[in-house]
Amino acid sequence: MSPVIGVFALQGNVREHVAMLTQAGAEARPVRRPSELAQVDAMVLPGGESTTMEKLARAFELFEPLQKRIADGMPVFGTCAGMILLANEITGGIAGQETLGGLDVTVRRNAFGRQVDSFEADLEFAAFEAPYHAVFIRAPWVERVGPQVEVLSTVSSGPATGRIVAVRHDRLLATSFHPELTGDARLHGYFAELVREL
Ligand SMILES: NC(=O)CC[C@H](N)C(=O)O
Numbered sequence: 001m002s003p004v005i006g007v008f009a010l011q012g013n014v015r016e017h018v019a020m021l022t023q024a025g026a027e028a029r030p031v032r033r034p035s036e037l038a039q040v041d042a043m044v045l046p047g048g049e050s051t052t053m054e055k056l057a058r059a060f061e062l063f064e065p066l067q068k069r070i071a072d073g074m075p076v077f078g079t080c081a082g083m084i085l086l087a088n089e090i091t092g093g094i095a096g097q098e099t100l101g102g103l104d105v106t107v108r109r110n111a112f113g114r115q116v117d118s119f120e121a122d123l124e125f126a127a128f129e130a131p132y133h134a135v136f137i138r139a140p141w142v143e144r145v146g147p148q149v150e151v152l153s154t155v156s157s158g159p160a161t162g163r164i165v166a167v168r169h170d171r172l173l174a175t176s177f178h179p180e181l182t183g184d185a186r187l188h189g190y191f192a193e194l195v196r197e198l
Contacts, residue, residue, distance in 0.1 A: 002026075002027055002196075003026070003027070003041035003042060003195045003196060003198070004027045004028070004029060004039065004040045004041055004042075005021050005026050005027065005028045005029075005040060005041065005042045005043070005044060005191075005192065005195060006028070006029060006030070006031035006036065006037060006039075006040030006042070006043045006044070007021070007028060007029070007030050007031060007043070007044045007046065008031055008043060008044065008045045008046060008053070008057075008062070008066075008082070009030035009031055009032045010032060010053065010056040010057065010060060010062075011046070011048035011049065011052060011053050011056060011081075012045075012046025012047055012048040012053075012081070012082075013046050013047065013178070013180045013181070014030050014046060016180035016181065017044050017046055017079075017180045017188075018030065019180075020179070020180050020185045020188040021044070021185075021188050021191075021192060023185040023188070024185040024186075024188040024189035024191075024192045025189070025192060026188070026192035026195070028044075031043065031062075032060060032062075033060065033061075033062070034060075034061050034062060034065045037062060037065050037066065037069065038065075041074070041075075041195060041198070042074060042075040042076065042077075042191075042195040043066070043069070043074065043075075043076045043077070044076070044077045044078075044079070044082070044188075044191070045076060045077070045078040045079065045081070045082030045085050045086065046079055046080075046081070046082055046180070047079050047080030047081045047082060047137065047178050048080075048081045048082075049081055050081040050084040050085055050090075050093075050097070050099075050109065051093075051094050051097055053081055053082075053085060054085065054097065054098060054099070057085075057100075063100070066100050067100050067101065067102075070086075070100055070101070070102040070172070071102065073170075073171060074171070075171040075172070075173070075191070075194055075195050075198070076102070076171070076172050076173070077173045077174070077175075077187075077188075077191040078103070078172070078173070078174040078175075079174070079175050079177070079178055079179055079180070080136075080137065080138075080139055080140065080175070080176060080177065080178055082174070083103075083107060083140055083142075083174035083175060083176060084099065084107050084109060084140050085099050085100050086099065086100060086101070086102055086103040086172055086174050087099050087101070087103050087105050087106065087107040087142075087174075088101045088102070088103060088104050088105065088106070088146075089105070089106040089107070089144070090106070090107050090108070090109060090140075091106060091107070091108045091109070091143065092108050092109035092110060092111070093109055102169075102172055103149070103167070103169050103172045103174055104145070104146030104147075104148060104149055104169055105142045105143075105144060105145050105146065105149055105167060105169070105174075106142070106143045106144035107140045107141070107142055107143065108140055108141055108142075108143050109140050110138050110139075110140070111139065111140050111141040111143075111163070111176075112136065112138075112139055112141070112160060117137070117138060118135065118136060118137040118138070118139075119136050120133065120134065120135050120136070121133075121134055121136065121155055121156075121157070121158070122134070122156075123153045123154075123155070123156065123165065123166070123177075124153060124156060125152055125153050125166070125186075126152070127152070127190060128186055132153070132179075132184060132186060132187070133182050133184065134165070134175070134177035134178075134179070134182075135177055135178045135181045135182060136165075136176060136177045136178075137177075137178060139165070139176040139177060140176050141155075141160070141163040141164060141165055141176055142163075142164035142165070142167055142174075142176070143164075145164065145167060146169070148169055148170065149167050149168070149169045150167065150168045150169070151164050151166075151167055152166035152167060152168055152173075153165055153166035153175075165177060166187075171194060171198075173187075173190070173191050173194065175187065
C-alpha cells in the first residue's frame with residue numbers, strides 16, 4: 001500500500017499542500033483529529049502563525065500525539081511556521097511558546113525583519129538541477145544546526161546571503177518558505193520520496 005501523507009489542517013494553505021503532494025504522486029489528506037493522525041504515515045505542517053498553531057494543536061488534542069509520532073520516527077515536512085513547530089529551540093518566540101521539537105536546530109522567528117513582510121528568491125538545492133523559486137512570508141531562518149542536520153539550501157543574494165532556509169534531519173524536512181505557492185512540486189516530491197523509502 002502506498003503511504004498516506006496528512007496535512008495539518010487547523011491553519012494554513014491546506015488545500016494547496018494536498019494539491020502539491022498529489023501532483024508529486026503521493027496520497028494526501030487533511031488531518032484535524034487524533035483519529036485522523038493515527039491513519040497517516042507522515043505529516044506536513046503548513047505555514048501560518050506558530051503560536052496559534054500550537055494553541056490549536058493543543059485544543060484539538062493533536063499536540064501530544066504529534067510529539068509522540070515525531071519521537072517514534074514519523075516523517076514530517078514543516079514549512080515556515082511548520083519549521084518553527086519542528087525546531088528544538090526558537091528565538092524570538094512569545095513567552096511560554098513551545099514547539100513539537102525533533103529537529104535539532106535553533107530557528108529565529110520573523111528573522112528577515114518585520115519591514116520585510118515577504119520576498120521571493122531563487123534557491124540552489126543539490127538535489128535539483130534548476131533553482132527553486134521560493135516565497136518567504138514573515139519567514140524564520142535557521143541559526144544553529146545540530147551535527148545530524150543537513151543544510152539543503154541557503155539564501156544566495158541580498159542582505160540575508162548565507163542564511164539557512166532549508167534543512168533535513170533524518171526524516172524531518174523543513175523550509176523557511178512556502179513551497180505550496182509556486183506550483184513547483186519538487187520539494188513535495190522530495191518529501192514523498194523520503195516517505196516511500198521507509
Ligand atoms: N508564513 C509563516 O508561516 C509565518 C510564520 C510566523 N511568522 C510565525 O512565527 O509563526
